[in-house]
Amino acid sequence: MASAVGPGTGGLDDAWSRTIVGVMDRVVSVENLHKSYGERERLHGISFEVRSGEILGFLGTNGAGKTTTIEILEGYRPYNAGTVSVLGVDPAKATRAWRNRIGLVLQECELDPAYTVAETVTMFARYFDRATDVATTIHAVGLSDKSNDRVGQLSGGQKRRLDVAVGLVGDPEILFLDEPTTGLDPIARREMWTMIEALRDAGKTIFLTTHYMDEAEHLADRIIILRDGAIAAQGTADELSAALGYRATIRFDAYPGFSTGELAGVIGRPVVVSDVVARFESNDVQRDLEVLLGWAREASVTLANLQAIQPSLDDVFVTLAGEAARNELEVEA
Amino acid sequence: MSDVSLAFAQTRYALRGFLRDPSALGFTALFPVLLLLLFSAIFTGATRFGDAHVPARTYYTASIIAYEIMLVSFASLVVRVTTNRERGLLKRFRGTPMPSWVYLFSEIARTLVVVVVTVLVLLSVGAGFYHVRLSANLVVGLVTYTAAGVFCFSALALALTRLSPTADSASAFGPLAATILAFLSGVFIPVAIMPAWMLDLGKVFPLEHMARGLQVAFLVAGSTGVTWTDIGVMVAWGVFGLVAAITTFRWEPLANGSR
Numbered sequence: 001m002a003s004a005v006g007p008g009t010g011g012l013d014d015a016w017s018r019t020i021v022g023v024m025d026r027v028v029s030v031e032n033l034h035k036s037y038g039e040r041e042r043l044h045g046i047s048f049e050v051r052s053g054e055i056l057g058f059l060g061t062n063g064a065g066k067t068t069t070i071e072i073l074e075g076y077r078p079y080n081a082g083t084v085s086v087l088g089v090d091p092a093k094a095t096r097a098w099r100n101r102i103g104l105v106l107q108e109c110e111l112d113p114a115y116t117v118a119e120t121v122t123m124f125a126r127y128f129d130r131a132t133d134v135a136t137t138i139h140a141v142g143l144s145d146k147s148n149d150r151v152g153q154l155s156g157g158q159k160r161r162l163d164v165a166v167g168l169v170g171d172p173e174i175l176f177l178d179e180p181t182t183g184l185d186p187i188a189r190r191e192m193w194t195m196i197e198a199l200r201d202a203g204k205t206i207f208l209t210t211h212y213m214d215e216a217e218h219l220a221d222r223i224i225i226l227r228d229g230a231i232a233a234q235g236t237a238d239e240l241s242a243a244l245g246y247r248a249t250i251r252f253d254a255y256p257g258f259s260t261g262e263l264a265g266v267i268g269r270p271v272v273v274s275d276v277v278a279r280f281e282s283n284d285v286q287r288d289l290e291v292l293l294g295w296a297r298e299a300s301v302t303l304a305n306l307q308a309i310q311p312s313l314d315d316v317f318v319t320l321a322g323e324a325a326r327n328e329l330e331v332e333a
Numbered sequence: 334m335s336d337v338s339l340a341f342a343q344t345r346y347a348l349r350g351f352l353r354d355p356s357a358l359g360f361t362a363l364f365p366v367l368l369l370l371l372f373s374a375i376f377t378g379a380t381r382f383g384d385a386h387v388p389a390r391t392y393y394t395a396s397i398i399a400y401e402i403m404l405v406s407f408a409s410l411v412v413r414v415t416t417n418r419e420r421g422l423l424k425r426f427r428g429t430p431m432p433s434w435v436y437l438f439s440e441i442a443r444t445l446v447v448v449v450v451t452v453l454v455l456l457s458v459g460a461g462f463y464h465v466r467l468s469a470n471l472v473v474g475l476v477t478y479t480a481a482g483v484f485c486f487s488a489l490a491l492a493l494t495r496l497s498p499t500a501d502s503a504s505a506f507g508p509l510a511a512t513i514l515a516f517l518s519g520v521f522i523p524v525a526i527m528p529a530w531m532l533d534l535g536k537v538f539p540l541e542h543m544a545r546g547l548q549v550a551f552l553v554a555g556s557t558g559v560t561w562t563d564i565g566v567m568v569a570w571g572v573f574g575l576v577a578a579i580t581t582f583r584w585e586p587l588a589n590g591s592r
Contacts, residue, residue, distance in 0.1 A: 074428060075428070076424070076427075076428070076585075096430045096432070097430075099428065099429060099430040100430045104425070104428045104429075106421055106424065106425055106428070108421045108586075109420065109421035109422065109424070109425045110420035110421060110422070111420075111422065111425075112350055112417070112420070112422065114349070114350045114353040114354060115346070115349070115350060115353075119346070119349075123342075123343075123346050124429065126334055126339055126342055126343075126431075127339070127426075127429040127430050127431040128429070128430060129430070166425075170429070170430075
C-alpha cells in the first residue's frame with residue numbers, strides 16, 4: 001500500500017493526497033503474487049492493480065494462470081507468497097462482510113434448471129445485505145421476457161447472462177467475470193458485450209478474464225497479457241501496440257533476380273525473402289513506400305502484390321502468447 | 334433477513350426444486366409405494382417374527398418404511414448434493430455471503446419433509462389395507478426411528494459425497510448400497526427365512542437396527558420398538574458420518590480439475 005508514495009515526491013501534503021487517492025482508487029492490488037500446485041509454480045510473482053470504475057481485461061491462453069489468479073482474488077484459493085488486497089481485504093481471509101461486496105460469475109456454474117429465472121435471482125438476492133431489485137437486475141441482463149421461464153429452457157447465452165444477473169444482484173463493488181463468452185455463438189457473444197458495456201457505462205468495476213484479444217480490446221480499459229504465469233505486457237490497447245514496437249510490414253512478390261542487399265541499402269533496414277515474398281518492417285509507411293516506389297521506377301521493375309500491413313492487437317497477443325497458443329485458439333474457435 | 338429465516342427460505346427452494354425433479358420424485362415417492370404393493374401382493378400370509386406369527390403385509394409395511402427413510406436420507410440426498418457440486422453450484426454458494434450451514438441445513442430439512450410425507454403415505458396404505466393398528470407406542474417408535482434415521486443416513490450421505498466424484502457415480506452407488514443393505518437387513522426378505530450369518534452381517538449397519546426397531550413397533554403390541562442398542566448403533570454411524578463429512582466435505586467439483 002505504501003508504495004503509492006514514491007521516493008522524491010513533493011511535500012508531505014502532496015504525498016498524502018496522492019496516497020489517499022491511490023488507495024481509494026485501487027479496488028484490487030496485487031504485489032509479487034506466487035502460487036504453486038505441489039512442486040510446480042503456476043504464478044511467478046505477478047503484480048497489478050484494478051482501479052475503481054474500470055474494466056481490466058486479463059488475457060491469456062488456457063493454462064496461462066488466468067483462472068488461478070481470479071480464484072485467488074475471489075477467495076477460493078490460497079496463495080504462497082505476495083500481497084493481495086481486494087476492497088482492502090486479503091481474500092484468503094474472506095469474511096461474510098467482504099463477500100457482500102463482491103460479485104462472481106464463475107467460469108463453470110450450471111444454475112439449477114428446475115427454477116425460473118426470477119426464482120433464481122430472488123434466491124441469490126436473499127444472500128446479500130444490500131441486494132438490488134430483482135426485476136431491475138433481470139432487466140439489466142436483458143432477460144425480462146424470460147423471467148418466468150425455467151433455467152433449463154434458456155439458451156447458452158441466456159444462461160450466461162443469468163449467471164451475470166446472479167453475480168450482480170448483491171450490488172457488488174467489483175464484479176469478477178471469468179471467461180463470460182467462452183463457448184457462446186457470435187451473436188450471443190455480441191449480446192454479452194453489449195451488456196458488459198452497459199455495466200461499464202454504469203460505473204461498475206469489472207475484472208474480466210478472456211482468451212479473446214478482440215474481446216479485451218473491445219471491452220477493457222486496460223489489458224494485462226498473462227503468459228506462463230507471468231505478466232507479458234500491460235496497458236491500454238493503444239499502449240500495448242505502441243510500447244511493444246510493432247511496426248507495419250511492407251511486402252511484395254520477389255521477382256526473378258531480386259536482390260535483398262540492394263533494396264536494404266536504399267531503405268536502410270533489413271529485407272528478407274521467404275516463400276518468394278520480400279518483406280521489411282516500416283516505422284513510416286508513407287516515406288518507405290515513396291522510397292520503394294522511386295527505387296522500383298528507376299530499376300524498371302513491377303512490384304506485384306505490393307501491400308503495407310498494419311499489425312492488429314491480435315498479432316500482438318499471438319506473438320506474445322506464442323505459436324503453440326495460436327494453434328490452441330484456432331482449435332477452440 | 335436473519336440467518337434462520339434465510340435457512341427456511343432456502344429449504345423452501347430446495348423443496349420446490351425437488352418437487353420439479355421427476356426422477357427424484359419417482360424414485361423416492363412412487364417407487365417405495367410400488368414396492369410395498371408388490372411385496373404385499375406376493376406375501377399374503379403370515380411370517381414368523383420372534384416367537385409369534387404375524388401378518389407378512391404388516392411386516393412389509395414396517396420394513397418398507399425403514400427402507401424409505403434410508404432411500405430419501407441417503408441415496409437421494411447423496412445424488413442431489415453431488416449433482417449440485419458437479420454443477421458448480423456449491424462452489425457458487427460458497428462465494429456468496431450465505432453461511433455454509435444454511436445450504437446443508439436446507440438439504441437436510443428438505444430431506445426430513447420428504448421423509449415425513451412419504452412415511453405418512455406408506456403408513457396410510459398400511460393402516461388402510463395391511464392390518465397396521467395405530468397406537469401411541471407405534472407413533473413413539475416411528476417418530477424416534479424417523480429422527481434417528483434421517484440424522485444417521487443424511488450424515489452418511491454427506492460423507493459419501495466425498496467418495497462419489499460425479500452425479501452419475503452417486504446415482505449408481507447410492508441405490509446399489511441401499512439395495513444390498515435392504516437384503517442384509519431383512520427388509521426385502523423376512524428375517525424368518527434369512528440365513529443367520531447374513532443377519533449378523535446386517536447388524537453391523539444402521540438399516541438393520543432401524544428396520545428391526547420399526548418391525549417391533551408395528552408387530553409387537555405394547556412395544557415402541559425403541560432399544561438403546563438399535564438407537565445407539567444408528568447414532569454412532571451418524572456421528573461417524575458427521576465427522577467424516579465435516580472433515581472431508583468438498584464444495585468444488587471433484588471430477589473437472591480446475592485450472
